[in-house]
Amino acid sequence: MVKVYSINNCPWCDKVKKYLQSRQVEYVECNIENDEAALAECQALTGDEAVPVITADGKEYVLGFDKGKIDVLLGL
Amino acid sequence: MSVYDFSAKTNSGEEKSLKDYAGKVLIIVNTASKCGFTPQYKVLQELYDKYQDKGLEILGFPCNQFGAQEPGSNSEVQQFCRRNYGVSFQIFEKGDVRGETAQPLFKYLTAEKGFKGFDKDHELSAILMDALKKNYPEYLEDDGIKWNFTKFLIDREGKVVERFEPTTSPSAMTAAIEKLL
Numbered sequence: 001m002v003k004v005y006s007i008n009n010c011p012w013c014d015k016v017k018k019y020l021q022s023r024q025v026e027y028v029e030c031n032i033e034n035d036e037a038a039l040a041e042c043q044a045l046t047g048d049e050a051v052p053v054i055t056a057d058g059k060e061y062v063l064g065f066d067k068g069k070i071d072v073l074l075g076l
Numbered sequence: 077m078s079v080y081d082f083s084a085k086t087n088s089g090e091e092k093s094l095k096d097y098a099g100k101v102l103i104i105v106n107t108a109s110k111c112g113f114t115p116q117y118k119v120l121q122e123l124y125d126k127y128q129d130k131g132l133e134i135l136g137f138p139c140n141q142f143g144a145q146e147p148g149s150n151s152e153v154q155q156f157c158r159r160n161y162g163v164s165f166q167i168f169e170k171g172d173v174r175g176e177t178a179q180p181l182f183k184y185l186t187a188e189k190g191f192k193g194f195d196k197d198h199e200l201s202a203i204l205m206d207a208l209k210k211n212y213p214e215y216l217e218d219d220g221i222k223w224n225f226t227k228f229l230i231d232r233e234g235k236v237v238e239r240f241e242p243t244t245s246p247s248a249m250t251a252a253i254e255k256l257l
């Protein structure tokens with residue numbers, strides 16, 4: 001399951017979500033502003049607290065809206 | 077000269093001299109509510125909770141100059157910080173932090189500690205650099221603030237000790253803070 005860690009009204013997060021939608025990728029959005037557990041999970045994954053973060057397996061991830069890296073990560 | 081020579085308006089419109097912070101270790105940071113780095117508020121608040129008793133104060137300066145990511149009013153900003161990140165440190169009035177219109181405090185801070193590049197290892201450094209080249213090429217020409225969540229560490233005498241770019245998490249500032257406390 002693809003997860004996108006995000007915050008409210010963040011333009012980079014929105015770009016990632018729109019891109020995944022355009023590529024017909026189903027994802028679950030984890031809002032780290034509203035959900036403390038999601039924030040802890042995201043920090044554990046990346047060692048940071050910046051968003052957006054995209055992951056498929058909870059191990060490998062991409063931080064930021066980088067189409068090339070997202071494509072590689074998700075095999076698009 | 078030191079940061080004590082400056083004053084700024086708090087979020088509620090009260091003029092505050094930085095002399096009021098004399099003897100404290102300070103983090104001065106420009107902030108925004110809709111930025112990929114916004115969750116740094118959470119970590120800043122954790123530092124504040126941990127070190128406030130030992131003399132740390134954090135001063136947040138909301139600014140809309142980077143990607144228009146702080147469009148709200150002063151009261152909206154305050155509410156956002158408290159509600160989403162439990163911020164209890166001082167938030168100041170929204171204002172400019174770079175260029176001709178920058179608040180004098182930020183002109184001083186950036187003159188004391190110039191830009192030395194984003195953290196090379198951080199995944200967002202390249203993206204940030206691309207965005208600046210594309211949208212704000214003039215921002216790259218000087219030592220001014222480059223983006224939201226640039227942090228300045230100030231010692232107990234009001235001197236600027238170190239500048240941390242947005243690509244450094246506040247958690248990575250712990251050793252430098254402890255050294256000054």
